[in-house]
Amino acid sequence: MGKNRLEAFSDGVLAIIITIMVLEMKVPHEPTLAAIGSVLPVFLSYVLSFIYLGIYWNNHHHMLHLVSRVNGTVLWSNLHLLFWLSLLPFTTGWMGENHFAAATLFLYGINLLCCAIAYFILQQGIIKLQGAGSILAHAVGRDIKGKISPVLYLLGIGASFVSQWASGAFYVAAACMWLIPDRRIEHEVAQHIPQ
Amino acid sequence: MGKNRLEAFSDGVLAIIITIMVLEMKVPHEPTLAAIGSVLPVFLSYVLSFIYLGIYWNNHHHMLHLVSRVNGTVLWSNLHLLFWLSLLPFTTGWMGENHFAAATLFLYGINLLCCAIAYFILQQGIIKLQGAGSILAHAVGRDIKGKISPVLYLLGIGASFVSQWASGAFYVAAACMWLIPDRRIEHEVAQHIPQ
Amino acid sequence: MGKNRLEAFSDGVLAIIITIMVLEMKVPHEPTLAAIGSVLPVFLSYVLSFIYLGIYWNNHHHMLHLVSRVNGTVLWSNLHLLFWLSLLPFTTGWMGENHFAAATLFLYGINLLCCAIAYFILQQGIIKLQGAGSILAHAVGRDIKGKISPVLYLLGIGASFVSQWASGAFYVAAACMWLIPDRRIEHEVAQHIPQ
Amino acid sequence: MGKNRLEAFSDGVLAIIITIMVLEMKVPHEPTLAAIGSVLPVFLSYVLSFIYLGIYWNNHHHMLHLVSRVNGTVLWSNLHLLFWLSLLPFTTGWMGENHFAAATLFLYGINLLCCAIAYFILQQGIIKLQGAGSILAHAVGRDIKGKISPVLYLLGIGASFVSQWASGAFYVAAACMWLIPDRRIEHEVAQHIPQ
Numbered sequence: 001m002g003k004n005r006l007e008a009f010s011d012g013v014l015a016i017i018i019t020i021m022v023l024e025m026k027v028p029h030e031p032t033l034a035a036i037g038s039v040l041p042v043f044l045s046y047v048l049s050f051i052y053l054g055i056y057w058n059n060h061h062h063m064l065h066l067v068s069r070v071n072g073t074v075l076w077s078n079l080h081l082l083f084w085l086s087l088l089p090f091t092t093g094w095m096g097e098n099h100f101a102a103a104t105l106f107l108y109g110i111n112l113l114c115c116a117i118a119y120f121i122l123q124q125g126i127i128k129l130q131g132a133g134s135i136l137a138h139a140v141g142r143d144i145k146g147k148i149s150p151v152l153y154l155l156g157i158g159a160s161f162v163s164q165w166a167s168g169a170f171y172v173a174a175a176c177m178w179l180i181p182d183r184r185i186e187h188e189v190a191q192h193i194p195q
Numbered sequence: 196m197g198k199n200r201l202e203a204f205s206d207g208v209l210a211i212i213i214t215i216m217v218l219e220m221k222v223p224h225e226p227t228l229a230a231i232g233s234v235l236p237v238f239l240s241y242v243l244s245f246i247y248l249g250i251y252w253n254n255h256h257h258m259l260h261l262v263s264r265v266n267g268t269v270l271w272s273n274l275h276l277l278f279w280l281s282l283l284p285f286t287t288g289w290m291g292e293n294h295f296a297a298a299t300l301f302l303y304g305i306n307l308l309c310c311a312i313a314y315f316i317l318q319q320g321i322i323k324l325q326g327a328g329s330i331l332a333h334a335v336g337r338d339i340k341g342k343i344s345p346v347l348y349l350l351g352i353g354a355s356f357v358s359q360w361a362s363g364a365f366y367v368a369a370a371c372m373w374l375i376p377d378r379r380i381e382h383e384v385a386q387h388i389p390q
Numbered sequence: 391m392g393k394n395r396l397e398a399f400s401d402g403v404l405a406i407i408i409t410i411m412v413l414e415m416k417v418p419h420e421p422t423l424a425a426i427g428s429v430l431p432v433f434l435s436y437v438l439s440f441i442y443l444g445i446y447w448n449n450h451h452h453m454l455h456l457v458s459r460v461n462g463t464v465l466w467s468n469l470h471l472l473f474w475l476s477l478l479p480f481t482t483g484w485m486g487e488n489h490f491a492a493a494t495l496f497l498y499g500i501n502l503l504c505c506a507i508a509y510f511i512l513q514q515g516i517i518k519l520q521g522a523g524s525i526l527a528h529a530v531g532r533d534i535k536g537k538i539s540p541v542l543y544l545l546g547i548g549a550s551f552v553s554q555w556a557s558g559a560f561y562v563a564a565a566c567m568w569l570i571p572d573r574r575i576e577h578e579v580a581q582h583i584p585q
Numbered sequence: 586m587g588k589n590r591l592e593a594f595s596d597g598v599l600a601i602i603i604t605i606m607v608l609e610m611k612v613p614h615e616p617t618l619a620a621i622g623s624v625l626p627v628f629l630s631y632v633l634s635f636i637y638l639g640i641y642w643n644n645h646h647h648m649l650h651l652v653s654r655v656n657g658t659v660l661w662s663n664l665h666l667l668f669w670l671s672l673l674p675f676t677t678g679w680m681g682e683n684h685f686a687a688a689t690l691f692l693y694g695i696n697l698l699c700c701a702i703a704y705f706i707l708q709q710g711i712i713k714l715q716g717a718g719s720i721l722a723h724a725v726g727r728d729i730k731g732k733i734s735p736v737l738y739l740l741g742i743g744a745s746f747v748s749q750w751a752s753g754a755f756y757v758a759a760a761c762m763w764l765i766p767d768r769r770i771e772h773e774v775a776q777h778i779p780q
Contacts, residue, residue: 005202005256007590012210012402015597020218022671023605027678031686036679047668054664058657061590072253076374079249083242086217093222094231101226179661200397200451207405207597215413267448271569274444278437281412288417289426296421395592395646402600410608462643466764469639473632476607483612484621491616 003070006078010060013082017089018053021046024093042096048175049092055178056085056115066136067126077125081118087111102160105167109157112171116150149174198265201273205255208277212284213248216241219288237291243370244287250373251280251310261331262321272320276313282306297355300362304352307366311345344369393460396468400450403472407479408443411436414483432486438565439482445568446475446505456526457516467515471508477501492550495557499547502561506540539564588655591663595645598667602674603638606631609678627681633760634677640763641670641700651721652711662710666703672696687745690752694742697756701735734759 025042028035060081070078091111095104123146127137140146156170220237223230255276262269286306290299318341322332335341351365415432418425450471457464481501485494513536517527530536546560610627613620645666652659676696680689708731712722725731741755 005206008203008593009206009210009252011590011594012207012597013214015594016211016214016601018667019598019601019605019671020214022675023218023608024222025675027609027675027682029682031679031683031688033688033691036688036692050664050668050671054661057594057664058660061660075253075256076249079245079252082213083245086214086245090217090220090222094226097222097224098226103226103228103231106228107231200401203398204401204405204447207402208409211406211409215409218413219417270448270451271444274440274447277408278440281409281440285412285415285417289421292417292419293421298421298423298426301423302426395596398593399596399600399642402597403604406601406604410604413608414612465643465646466639469635469642472603473635476604476635480607480610480612484616487612487614488616493616493618493621496618497621 003064003067006070006075007064010064010078010082011057013086014053014057014060017086018050018057021049021053021089021092024089024096041099042093045092045096045100048171049088051175051179052112052115053085053088055175056081056119059119059178063123063126063136066139067130069129070126071129074122074125074129077118077122081115081122084111084114084118088115100164100168102164102167105160105164105171106157109153109160109167109171112174113150113153113157116146116153120146145177148177152177198259198262201265201270202259205259205273205277206252208281209248209252209255212281213245213252216244216248216284216287219284219291236294237288240287240291240295243366244283246370246374247307247310248280248283250370251276251314254314254373258318258321258331261334262325264324265321266324269317269320269324272313272317276310276317279306279309279313283310295359295363297359297362300355300359300366301352304348304355304362304366307369308345308348308352311341311348315341340372343372347372393454393457396460396465397454400454400468400472401447403476404443404447404450407476408440408447411439411443411479411482414479414486431489432483435482435486435490438561439478441565441569442502442505443475443478445565446471446509449509449568453513453516453526456529457520459519460516461519464512464515464519467508467512471505471512474501474504474508478505490554490558492554492557495550495554495561496547499543499550499557499561502564503540503543503547506536506543510536535567538567542567588649588652591655591660592649595649595663595667596642598671599638599642599645602671603635603642606634606638606674606677609674609681626684627678630677630681630685633756634673636760636764637697637700638670638673640760641666641704644704644763648708648711648721651724652715654714655711656714659707659710659714662703662707666700666707669696669699669703673700685749685753687749687752690745690749690756691742694738694745694752694756697759698735698738698742701731701738705731730762733762737762 025039025046028039067074088111091104091108095101095108098104123136123140127134127140130136152170152174156167156174159167159170220234220241223234265273283306286299286303290296290303293299318331318335322329322335325331347365347369351362351369354362354365415429415436418429460468478501481494481498485491485498488494513526513530513533517524517530520526542560542564546557546564549557549560610624610631613624655663673696676689676693680686680693683689708721708725712719712725715721737755737759741752741759744752744755
């Protein structure tokens with residue numbers, strides 16, 4: 001089965017998720033710059049989640065570049081990933097509206113962790129489908145980033161009820177780590193895939 | 196007439212439906228885990244409908260794989276299916292917000308039944324267009340799942356004013372039945388369609 | 391310039407318009423079938439606009455099938471059409487929420503009329519670009535439906551403050567007329583375009 | 586890496602942004618034409634932003650026509666542009682709801698300026714990737730429009746607390762300037778790219 005509709009559907013869902021998040025930013029009723037200032041926490045949480053969704057879209061894009069066919073397991077693993085990503089506007093909005101309160105940082109971290117696990121399951125499903133000599137397995141290699149980020153999410157979750165600053169810092173750190181593009185896969189693509 | 200735009204449009208609509216459902220989950224105003232607990236019924240109804248929409252997308256994907264051209268009847272049968280699917284966020288939100296009250300389970304079942312009927316009409320329209328020796332007709336075969344699921348929806352509708360648990364169980368059972376991927380069509384694709 | 395992105399963008403916008411209309415249907419707070427009954431006018435207005443958007447998508451699909459390249463004028467004529475279509479959720483919601491009050495029928499008709507004019511402008515832009523021997527000009531022919539429907543919209547607009555039933559009937563009649571698929575263009579496609 | 590998914594994702598996000606803006610137009614509760622009149626400022630702000638988003642989609646479309654491959658920097662520059670564009674529904678809604686108050690014109694101009702800067706960064710990223718003899722660099726040439734428009738935005742921002750009419754006029758003027766299609770790139774496409 002081809003991967004085109006999988007890509008198209010995923011792009012559609014990711015485009016909608018990333019865009020409807022902005023709907024969580026309620027337009028203030030007063031036309032003053034002070035009123036805009038009160039939206040700042042929501043805006044910051046929006047920026048963070050926008051970057052996370054950008055990272056997922058980017059990595060998803062790279063990963064599917066190394067895939068030529070999909071099966072039912074991969075389709076459902078992909079939907080499973082999209083499910084957790086689709087909850088990000090909710091957890092982001094809750095976190096921003098409540099000025100990064102402990103419980104909201106806790107839930108946001110849980111959401112990020114579930115996304116990471118779902119991404120890992122999808123990656124393993126593709127590698128299993130590709131079998132021995134999987135291009136993706138080779139490209140992913142030891143997957144250091146993929147192993148560090150859940151640890152950072154867990155640290156953020158653990159820190160949420162202790163120090164909100166520390167908790168937020170772990171989530172920002174994980175995003176920064178991923179912003180560095182995944183040269184491994186870009187490298188593999190350059191070697192294995194005719195453009 | 197080609198099927199590409201039909202697929203693209205359907206993917207777009209399904210991606211939007213599946214994503215805007217999350218907008219029905221209103222962000223609670225208190226930053227406590229207890230407040231999140233109150234969203235749980237809405238969350239559970241969202242999970243169920245997400246799975247149903249995933250099933251429809253999956254089956255739609257498989258079915259159109261066996262289609263090479265479409266006509267006006269197929270275009271409108273497809274829009275008819277999308278219409279009933281687009282009502283799912285409404286019936287899902289109503290059901291979740293009212294903690295699976297009898298009337299909401301009743302309406303949700305009606306909605307699922309209409310989706311199933313619309314899917315059946317679309318399938319028949321494609322088979323009729325393909326004529327004798329239709330690949331889809333061969334792949335669908337006796338369509339046992341397609342015959343069992345409306346019965347389950349009817350049982351769920353009938354049970355809704357008697358036992359909410361039983362009603363919900365029928366809807367969950369139908370979803371579980373479909374989650375097992377449609378090997379028949381995957382099998383046909385492997386045999387008949389050059390990848 | 392190719393037409394692919396034009397089609398993709400139009401499909402995206404139409405898919406979103408058709409889907410977000412359902413967001414205008416506010417979930418009632420009481421879990422009773424009577425509460426659902428109160429949503430009926432909104433539901434009926436939604437059905438009508440869903441059919442209109444389906445008609446536009448269908449005709450747009452057929453028309454672009456006869457187009458091989460586009461220019462800046464066509465791109466902007468297309469955006470102009472999408473603009474008026476994007477207002478349909480607003481005018482539909484207003485009409486449904488106010489039980490088809492005179493002013494809402496008036497505005498709905500204006501919106502339909504603007505969509506029809508914008509579609510005509512787009513069609514003329516494509517015909518002009520194709521030049522003498524335009525396939526689209528040949529397919530559209532005398533464009534009887536395209537000439538009758540604005541008359542029906544005008545009648546509906548004129549009747550809105552006199553009889554709400556008559557006004558609504560004109561809008562329903564125009565939709566019914568279009569539901570009959572555009573055989574002219576399907577015919578041309580079958581003759582001129584290799585599938 | 587191919588540009589197809591970049592185009593598809595950008596089209597999706599732009600289609601959603603342009604469409605959800607209409608959700609900012611709240612349906613008035615009274616069924617009178619006077620009630621509709623009160624929506625007029627929101628409507629006008631919506632028209633202006635619709636045109637801006639159309640311009641961006643159009644220019645983006647033209648620009649990517651001259652691109653054959655993308656890298657990580659281009660992907661992220663594109664997401665950066667989409668980020669600022671995704672804020673337009675928010676700033677537009679705030680401006681319309683508050684009848685073009687000074688602070689709202691100020692913020693709207695800031696948003697337009699950020700979009701322009703992000704577009705410039707994306708353009709430079711592509712030119713850098715294409716290297717010496719870049720088709721895009723040649724097509725863009727001295728980029729007079731791209732240099733005038735930020736000046737107009739800055740004038741609009743500066744004028745916002747002095748004269749709301751002048752401020753709005755600068756934003757309208759910049760949009761009008763861009764509405765004239767970008768013949769330079771169309772010209773290059775006609776010369777360099779096989780259709």
